[in-house]
Amino acid sequence: MPRALAVAADLPRPTRPPAQVTGAVHRVLARPEYHYPGPSxxxxxxxxxxxxxxxxxxxxxxxxxxxxxxxxxxxxxxxxxxxxxxxxxxRDPGRGVAVSGVRTRPAADWRVEAEAHERAGEWRLAVRARYRALVADLAGRGLLHEVSGRTAGEYRAELGANLPGAAPSFAGATELFEGAWYGRRPTAAAEAARFRQLADRVLQEAG
Structure with missing residues (x-):
């Protein structure tokens, strides 16, 4: 006990008020990556x-x-x-989970959001935004129908039918997105860079 008291005495005194620290903790825990879906x-x-x-x-x-x-x-x-x-x-297990929170936005807006997340080191959010940008780009070319509530698997199947040459790259990008956003796989700069490479291949194939 005396040793523990001595160690505690050596610790620096807090410089922030408890209310400010508590508020910061609540803001961090309110971020999307800490939200886990409850039972259906x-x-x-x-x-x-x-x-x-x-x-x-x-x-x-x-x-x-x-x-x-x-x-x-x-x-x-x-x-x-x-x-x-x-x-x-x-449901068909190949269709995957629904892409939640979809808002119809231009691809350029999604890319601006993705770049902001990348600068902040928010890699899961960055991959999600780049996936939404890719879907919006393909929808603008008439290769996908961007509809709220559609699953990533449905987009994958539709693109495979409309643009078979881009199907492998789009499937790889979709897997990265689903793993990061729904599977909660570790996602960092390498995964974000890999997603950009796959997205570029898809768009090159789309012309």
Whole structure:
């Protein structure tokens, strides 16, 4: 304990008020890279159903055969509903996740934003902005239909059909974007430079 007190005494005195430090921490944690998506509506409903069934099963332990028959019927109905939902709304896994927060903006605006993020060392945001610039450029050439809510996989499939020669480079750029933005892979200057190279190849092929 005396040693710990001695070490603490050697530490420099804080120069910033606690409220300012707290505000800075909150601003940093509010940035997009620290936001993690919560469970989906389906996952929340699924958990609620499982919790309810667990409670019901706990309540009927030791009850007569009639209670168990009722539980079996309920379980069968739940399984049927889950099967119908899974067969009716399952997406093509090749389509990927939806590109969220899409705003129709000129490619030049997205590039200005990307350059600002690169100067600040915000590489994930830079890759996202350059991906949006690439999509906007291709949409301007009539090679993609830029629509809010479309997935990166849908853009990849559409470009593969409209401009096969650029498909490999666009697929590589898309993988970098999805890995950085959705997969939260480590993203730095090297990944941003690689994305720019792939985007340049796509645009050269597009003419």
């Amino acid at each position: 509506l389906f996952e929340r409903v699924q958990k609620a159903v499982v919790d309810w069934l667990a409670g019901v099963l706990t309540g009927v332990v030791g009850s007569g055969i009639g209670a168990w028959i009722a539980i079996a019927v309920v379980l069968a109905l739940v399984a049927f509903v889950a099967w119908r939902l899974s067969t009716g709304v399952t």
